[in-house]
Amino acid sequence: MMDVIRSHSARVRAADPLAGDQDELPDWPERTIRAHGGVGVVTVDQIDPGSVRASWSPLIVHRLQARVSGPDPEAALGALVDRWLAGLRGTGPGHSLTVSWPSRDTAPVRALATRGFGPISVTAVRPLRQRSAPVPGVRPATAGDLDALVKLYEGLVAYDAQFGWVAVRPSTPARLRELVAGEVLPLEWCWVAEAGGRVAGCLIMQPPERSGWIARSLNAGPAAYLSVMYVDPSVRGRGMGTALTETAHGHAAASGAAWSVLHHALPNPLSTPFWARRGYRPLLTQWVRHLQ
Ligand SMILES: CC(C)(COP(=O)(O)OP(=O)(O)OC[C@H]1O[C@@H](n2cnc3c(N)ncnc32)[C@H](O)[C@@H]1OP(=O)(O)O)[C@@H](O)C(=O)NCCC(=O)NCCS
Known part of the structure; x- marks a missing residue:
């Protein structure tokens, strides 16, 4: 063996x-x-x-x-x-x-x-470089953003569910709310971007001390885990996703993370090219089969 x-x-x-x-x-x-x-x-x-x-x-x-x-x-x-x-x-x-x-x-x-x-x-990965300039239009999330964050997070689950592995359950809204209120806002890094005076995009990242569960897949470190990014369909393609990503990368690098890790669905026609153009490349591929 x-x-x-x-x-x-x-x-x-x-x-x-x-x-x-x-x-x-x-x-x-x-x-x-x-x-x-x-x-x-x-x-x-x-x-x-x-x-x-x-x-x-x-x-x-x-x-x-x-x-x-x-x-x-x-x-x-x-x-x-x-x-x-x-x-x-x-x-x-x-x-x-x-x-x-x-x-x-x-x-x-x-x-x-x-x-x-x-x-x-x-599971995709990219190295991080130190950057300091703040990205306009993006700010750290606060407790007052809870409702907007949960709505965007639900949007992400629903979008990913189209590809057959992720699923919207009756429990999804309540569990996401607990997760954002109990773990993301107090313990993780979270930014929002606004359009027309309302929150229209978000990004959540787990700092290295909360990313150990995935960091072992990577023969390098320290790594931060980018768990969520979602932009409302009405404002996609205007640079909001890129601004959120640059903010997260800059903050993670300045906080000592040398790598960023994330998951994305391969059939996702938005995230697959988006992450590749942001410098991410595949590390692990998840192969699946549904039984009938
Ligand atoms: C992935 C996602 C967050 C990107 O957000 P975004 O604000 O549209 O991102 P940007 O505008 O910065 O970049 C999108 C790219 O698509 C291009 N684009 C043009 N028109 C577009 C449109 N109508 N819709 C989406 N993208 C468009 C942009 O020009 C840009 O190209 P580039 O990579 O060459 O710069 C967003 O598409 C989304 O929420 N998708 C659904 C959820 C999802 O897939 N989340 C990621 C899970 S891992």
């Missing part, structure tokens, strides 16, 4: 030195599966429909963490996925499968595409 993991980790490091967290697997013997050249750990997440996580994911998610080695990593990953699929029990509508893979380690991933998986989102 350790040989497979070592060889996997060396191949990934050669493809992308920034891709972290590839040199071990959870020590979970009863959840470990093996195939020729591959080893993986399979888990099932059952997500409470009333939790905030339920807005970002299907409710039952089967997950494979895989490591593959040898001259044919596609065959090794394919054999491992086949073993995983053959062992699934009690699945049906509402269940989804997910495999996260280092984006630049492209050799194995045809095994996922040919088994009905599609890439739904990426």
Whole structure:
């Protein structure tokens, strides 16, 4: 098992030195599966429909963490996925499968595409540089912005839900309100931009001390996590998103963050080119399959 993991980790490091967290697997013997050249750990997440996580994911998610080695990593990953699929029990509508893979380690991933998986989102990353000039039209959010922030956040979830992984739940408005009031405003970085005297765009970033959960995916640091950006459809394409992003990057760099990390849906026709033009590139790709 350790040989497979070592060889996997060396191949990934050669493809992308920034891709972290590839040199071990959870020590979970009863959840470990093996195939020729591959080893993986399979888990099932059952997500409470009333939790905030339920807005970002299907409710039952089967997950494979895989490591593959040898001259044919596609065959090794394919054999491992086949073993995983053959062992699934009690699945049906509402269940989804997910495999996260280092984006630049492209050799194995045809095994996922040919088994009905599609890439739904990426974890993307860019280095930050010190900037000091304030960006006009953007200001830090205050408690008085709570209603506007929740409305924009709901807009983001609804927009992303179109692509089939994120979901608007009956619990979404209340959970987002609690999150913004209880965590974002007191503990995180949040800016708003106004148009015509009302808040029309927002950006939320987790400072490095709250980004440890994602920072381990990156072989560098310190990293801040850009969790939310949304601009009202009526004012898109006028530079508000760029102004919010420049503000966040400048503040994060001045506060000691060297990297910014975010997630975006790959089929999102607005965010995918937007983030690429702002200097972000894929680090990890999430491949998914919905079960019928
Ligand atoms: C992504 C998003 C925040 C960008 O905000 P924005 O204020 O439109 O951003 P900007 O105006 O600074 O830049 C948008 C780009 O699209 C271009 N554009 C032109 N017309 C546009 C239009 N009608 N709508 C959107 N973008 C347009 C802009 O010129 C700009 O191009 P550039 O990157 O070459 O500069 C916004 O599209 C949005 O809220 N999308 C839905 C939610 C979303 O995807 N959020 C990100 C989740 S990760």
